[in-house]
Amino acid sequence: MTYDLSGRVALVTGAGPNIGRAIAATLAQAGATVWCNDLKPELALSAAKFAGERAMALPFDITDPDQVEKAVDDASKKRGPIDILVNNAGVTVPRGLLTISVEQWRLVTRTIQEGAFLCSRAVVKRLIDARKPGAIVNIASTTGHRGRKNAIAYATAKGGILNFTRALAVECAPHKIRVNSVSPTKTGASVGAVESAAARSFDEIPLGRLGQPQDHANAVLFLVSDQASFITGIDLRVDGGTLATWGTRSQTDPTAGS
Numbered sequence: 001m002t003y004d005l006s007g008r009v010a011l012v013t014g015a016g017p018n019i020g021r022a023i024a025a026t027l028a029q030a031g032a033t034v035w036c037n038d039l040k041p042e043l044a045l046s047a048a049k050f051a052g053e054r055a056m057a058l059p060f061d062i063t064d065p066d067q068v069e070k071a072v073d074d075a076s077k078k079r080g081p082i083d084i085l086v087n088n089a090g091v092t093v094p095r096g097l098l099t100i101s102v103e104q105w106r107l108v109t110r111t112i113q114e115g116a117f118l119c120s121r122a123v124v125k126r127l128i129d130a131r132k133p134g135a136i137v138n139i140a141s142t143t144g145h146r147g148r149k150n151a152i153a154y155a156t157a158k159g160g161i162l163n164f165t166r167a168l169a170v171e172c173a174p175h176k177i178r179v180n181s182v183s184p185t186k187t188g189a190s191v192g193a194v195e196s197a198a199a200r201s202f203d204e205i206p207l208g209r210l211g212q213p214q215d216h217a218n219a220v221l222f223l224v225s226d227q228a229s230f231i232t233g234i235d236l237r238v239d240g241g242t243l244a245t246w247g248t249r250s251q252t253d254p255t256a257g258s
């Protein structure tokens, strides 16, 4: 199956060194014009370089309503309305209820949830005005589907993103704007490179390896393409079977009893 995104314009938020960069490059290879966003201008630039000649850097803070509106406006004036949005940016603070500060809680939930809300609003508004169809993919997480120690804000925010996806899908359906999510499991370094890829165990992943950024980029490519034209409101788990288990080693270790 070949995917053709020529004529489409994409915005990938948080196109830093790991998952976002692979998504940006994959959409560009399929023919889309791609805006690579990141809070850090040097990361937006390096993602755009990595993604090739159809990609450009668009640094801004997704949690700042004015910056979001201005960036989406500038980008739309230069290359036309954005009709593919990948809400990928995220941060985490590996702390639990009693150790996370209010500021840290707000940073995580605001970046993940408010960032997706503001970028979706800016893109959807302009698509409706232009009477154009479009596709949004929110990058969720297996941690949005179940509890995990030391991830209270992140798990809360990602769980919210799963239902944000459904609610937005229903709201946008009359405008032919499809909204889905992808749930990665452990992939490369952890978010914010808190833990290196080499240090991460994959005992609980039935397919026996960490995810790779390209695994998620392939899923995003499918979901934004015309081949997925009847798919909206779903979460596509790209997790090596992680969520098919109870998330414990006993589910994947052939020597463990029941």
Ligand SMILES: NC(=O)c1ccc[n+]([C@@H]2O[C@H](COP(=O)([O-])OP(=O)(O)OC[C@H]3O[C@@H](n4cnc5c(N)ncnc54)[C@H](O)[C@@H]3O)[C@@H](O)[C@H]2O)c1
Pocket: 013, 014, 015, 016, 017, 018, 019, 020, 037, 038, 039, 040, 043, 060, 061, 062, 063, 087, 088, 089, 090, 091, 111, 115, 139, 140, 141, 142, 183, 184, 185, 186, 187, 188, 189, 190, 191, 192, 193
């Ligand atoms: N890495 C994993 O193992 C993993 C697992 C499950 C889900 N995810 C999800 O996948 C997505 C990408 O993860 P990653 O590992 O590539 O993360 P990453 O930390 O490598 O990249 C995230 C990028 O978002 C940017 N960012 C943070 N705040 C921002 C803001 N306010 N405005 C704009 N950009 C901002 C950061 O600068 C960073 O470059 C995230 O949503 C994450 O939650 C990752």
